[in-house]
Amino acid sequence: MPAAQSKVRTIPIDQPFLRGLATYIADKHKASLPDLSRVLIVFPAQRNKLYLRRYLLEALGASGMMPPTMMTVRELLGAIYEAAGGRTALTLSPIERSFFLKEVIDTHKVEFWHDVPFLRFITIGDRLLTFFDELAQEHVTIDQIEEIVEAGHYPEKYVADELPIMKQIYHAYRNRLKEEQYCDAIDMYTTVYGQFDPQQFNEYTHIVIAGLIAPTVVEVSVISRILESLPAELILHSDCTAIMKSLNTDHPLYAHSRLMQALALKKARALSKGFRSAPPVIHARRLESISQQTLYMKECLSSALTRHEPSRIAVILTDETIVDTVTEVLRTAGIEYNLSAGLMLAQSILYCFLQLLRDVTASNCHYRALFAFLRHPLVKNAVVDGTPLRKHIYHLERKMIKQKDNYFEAEKYKKDYAELCCFLSECVSTIQKQRPIDEYLYGIAALLDRVISYNEDVVTKRRPDIKALTEELNSLAQLRFERKHESGVDMLDFALSLMKQVRYTSYGDPMKGVQVIGVLEARNLDFDCIILPSMNEGIFPTRSEKDLFINQSVRKEVGLPYDKERENLFYYYFNELTNGKREVYLSYIEEETRDVRSRFIDFLIDQGVTSVDETKLRLESTVLEYLPRYVTKDAHVFKRLRMIVSGKGLSPTHLRDYCQCPYRFYLKYILRIQEPEDIVEEPGAREWGNAMHRALHYFYQYDVQHGYTEKDVERVRALLDERLVTAVRNEIARIPKKVIEFDIELYRRRMAQVIKSDVQRFEEGFRVVTERLEKYVNADVLIGDVRVNLFGRADRVDERDSMYYVIDYKSKVPAAKHYAVGSDFQEFQLPLYALMMINQTHDRIGGLVYYDLSRSVRIVSVADEDTVETYLNDFREKILIPTLTELLNPDVPFSQTSEPESCRYCQYKHMCGVTDV
Ligand code: SF4
CATH class of the missing domain: 3.40.50.300 (P-loop containing nucleotide triphosphate hydrolases)
Incomplete structure (x- = not known):
């Protein structure tokens, strides 16, 4: 040529x-x-x-x-x-094509009944149509692929005969289109290839x-x-x-x-016209988390803005999921920006709203799905008829957790939270409605309109993602052909799967502000400084969904782009993006769930162009401040501390928290930051322990107040069983999961062992003092000029020969060092309760006992008749008084523990930055 x-x-x-x-x-x-x-x-x-x-x-x-x-x-x-002569007016939109294809696939379900999961897989989103389009764009046929697969004996990827199935569906789809006189992108590629003049x-x-x-x-x-x-x-x-x-x-x-x-x-x-520039200065940074990356981006931007015009700086969205984080960094730092990228509709605010609502509906208002939905910004920031939902949401969540309501029922809560219940009912009923498709989708669009109108902030912002999703819904509803009725959650699922692949474009003023831009949009553009975050393998270069159906060797042989070529494209993008710039910031995140850093950073290191800064990010220069590692007891803190100790007082749990970590005491009691609560549907040892405690408490309190003997065992077992079932319902979830039924049998056996052990205790002369079961006792003690109120409840008190035995049920007995008087002491429950009993009722204490409810039920003595007096004296003088004195010493700060063991199950880990326990 x-x-x-x-x-x-x-x-x-x-x-x-x-x-x-x-x-x-x-x-x-x-x-x-x-x-x-x-x-x-x-x-x-x-x-x-x-x-x-x-x-x-x-x-x-x-x-x-x-x-x-x-x-x-x-x-x-x-x-x-x-x-x-292409019939553009009759060209189907991507959504219309998906409907057509779905119907075609549905008609093949009987013929390929054994491969229905595969048919479902290829119906999701636009993966099969993307494949068909790719074949048309590359001028390749399925017959050619079949020939190569057969000749090379390549294994099938998903099911036997997958290529013949796809071929049959392809031809059925194309014939159907022809019959109904529509055309699509495949016609366009074929016409362009064959008829271009x-x-x-x-x-x-x-x-x-x-x-x-x-x-x-x-x-x-x-x-x-x-x-x-x-x-x-x-x-x-x-x-x-x-x-x-x-x-x-x-x-x-x-x-x-x-x-x-x-x-x-x-x-x-x-063509060279003298624009040659010096090689860029390249900064490469290793980071440990997405939050560190956010902070680092802010640092880069602040630094870059001192040298470059804002519009000459670009943050390249290597990973679209970080778009909100990037724009938030810019917004909070008061930096003007322009977002210009083809973004996934699946990450838009309305899409997430619909997805979460779908989960609520499909799960029958299960609390996890409901709580996730309630935390969506369009729900928690909504103001309905002048009532902000946020406050109601918080209360509703707490109430449901308290009542262990794992499934929400509007009827039950509508008296207290009328607007919120009404809002939820409206949302759920819209999704559940069985109507013709267009009415169903218009119903959803109308619901979204109302939801937006409840959010003044969103109404005024005119967000492009909202516009894009509403348009998609409308075009879904305006199909040019009659479709079968299918609505309810299934229809929403299908609509979401179609919209998932859709991209919307956000354009602003490219000459104003920092440019936040997608990789593809950034091609050929000229900036002074670029920031490329998330430079990890799997992101840059990205993985491709296009290769779903065909093996890479077959792709190469038949002339379709294959994995190495796609990865190579990223190599070109990387060169194109970084060359000709004055400054380039690269960063990657090194954490277990991610792939290693991008190979392109390694190439630069090998060329000696840059080296990676692996130092820890300095947190003090960031937007987020971590709480200090200790808190001094200033006047305000000390006042609050005095109010606590002299007011309601200190329980064994307060004292144990303090011994384990003074800083936790500060967070929990001085700042009153509540530990996160949840409804535990699949309980662990702790929840089962609580259920057994509760069952035993009611059992001795109401069912067997006078004890029992060997001959009563069958009868009392049934009673305790019943108590256990009720306790599970109250302690775990109101509608327990089926899996609990298996576990409950295990705990029934443990309860039977308790009965057996107690038969023996009763024979030895012990009796349960029912009026002392979980009875509140208190006492006070003077530390300097502060009167400290102490209080507690014992799980159980037994009596024999006018001696009292304090019992604590434990699903795991503590290590001996934690109840022996010494530097590792932290188990206050038994000795503190015994001291308060002595103080209040002058009882004689015969022993302190752990009732071990673990796999092998047993009694573990902490102190017996011979040792209890010394033990209690030592506890008082060497543990209790020194602990309270230290707590009330204004010169001793609330410091974080240096014992990693204490942090392991601590609920405040996220506030302390403790990660390695
Ligand atoms: S995580 Fe560790 S340091 Fe932080 S409050 Fe809990 S126990 Fe203390």
Whole structure:
């Protein structure tokens, strides 16, 4: 193709692409000014157009012009299709196609009944249509794939005969479309490939196809014909020498070399206009968490803004899930920004709302799904009829937890939380309704409208994601053809799966503020400084969903893009993004759940271009302040402490908390930060322990007040069983999960062992003092000038020969060092209660006992008749008084413990930054 030989130009990759292109166009077409509209420029992405217009004016030194005609590649294909007689009015939208395909797949469920899970898998979202489209774009058929699979004996990926199944569905889908006289993207690619006449563009004096990287086979065929027949050029951001010899996926210019090969071109010429810049300064940073990354981004931005114009700084969204974090950092730091990216609708506020509501409905208002829904910003910030829901939400959650209501019933709570219950009922009933599809979807759209109207803040912001989702719902409802009725949660599921793949575009002013931009939108753009967060493998380069169906070797053989080529594209993006900049900030997160740092950082290290800063991030320079590691007892703290000790007083739990960690005491009792509560449906040892405590308490309090003997065992076992079942309901969840039934049998056996052990105790002369069961006792003690009130309840007190034995039920008996008087002491329950009994009723204490309710039920004596007096004296003098004295010493701060063991089960770990226990 000699005519095309001189038609490839490169703008060196270390020079700004669009500025170079603008200078070239300006030089070439000065004579045509002010009208450049007969020049056609084709770009890979929309944003390129905006910047080129501005740079052209700069290059021309003009204040105005008739700009060149500009199209994206997609728009170019659309124009070709239309000129070739494509029936664009009858082209189905992506959503309509998905409906068609779903119906076709449904009709195959009987024939392929043994592969229904596979059929369901290919119905989800647009994965099968994406595959079909890819085949059309690359001009490959399923027959060709089948041939290669058979010849190479490649194994099937999901089920036997998956390719024949997909082929049958493909043909059924295409026939169905034809019968109903619709067409879709596949028709467009086929028509463009087969019928493109380049003369369609002969009105243009100059056609520039600029900045492409890896066009599809259909696109290559169009480019080739344009280059052959028209005054056209291909201008790449590349290297004119390397481009001819980089046919290896390890080279960043591999895609361009492949393109040259596909176009049968052998030479490219460099366009260089003196924009060469010095290599960028590259900062690379290792971080340990997403929150550290957030803080680091703020540091980078503050630093970069001292050297660069805001609009010349870009934060590149390598990972779209961080978009909210990035914009929040910018917002809270008061930095103006412009978000410009194709974002996933699945991450929008309304999509999440619908997804959470779907979970509430499908789970029958299970409390976990409900609480997650209630915490959605559109729910917790809603104001319904003048009533803010936030306060009600907090109370409702606490009430449900307290009452162990694991399933929400509006009837039960509507008296106290009328607006919230009404809101929830409205949401759930809308999702559950059985109606024709369009009415169902309009119903959801109307619900969302109302929900937005309850959120004044959202109403005023006019968010593009809200607009996009509402439009998607409306287009879903406006199908141009009759569909079967299917609604309720299933319909919502299907709608969510369709919308999940949809992207919406957010554009702002590209010349104003820091640019927050997606990787694809950033191609060819020119910034002074870029920030690339989340540079981990799996994110950059990303994993591709396109490779779901076909093995990589088959893809390579048949001519479909394969994994190495996709990864190579990221290599090119990385080079294109980082070259020609003045400053580049790279960061990656090193944590267990993520892949290692991106290979591209390693390449830079190997080249000696940068090294990774692995020092710990300094927290004091961040927006988040961690709480100090100790708190001095200033006047305010001390006042509160005195109020506690002299008011309600201190229980054994207070004292144990203090001994384990004074800082926890401070958080829990001085600051009164409550430990998070939950409804535990699948209980652990702690919950079962509580249930056994409760069952034994009521059993001795009401069922067997006078004890029992061997002959009563069967009868009393039944009574204790019943108490246990009730306790499970009250302690664990009102509607217990089925799995508990298996566990309960285990605990029934333990209860039977308690009965057996108690039969023996009763035979030895003990009796349970029912009037002392969990009875509140208190006493006070003077420490300096502070009167300290102490109080507590014992699980059980037994009596024999006028001696009292204090008993504590334990599902795990503490280590001896924790109840022996010494430096590791922390078990106050038994001795404190015994001292208070002596003080209050002058009882004689015969012993202190742990009743071990673990697998082997047994009695563990802490002190017996012979040792109890000494033990209690030692406890008082060596533990209790020194502990209280230290607690009330204003010079001793509330410090964090240095014992990792104390932190292991502590509920305040997240506040202390304790992570390694
Ligand atoms: S996590 Fe550790 S240091 Fe923090 S309050 Fe709990 S026990 Fe104390």
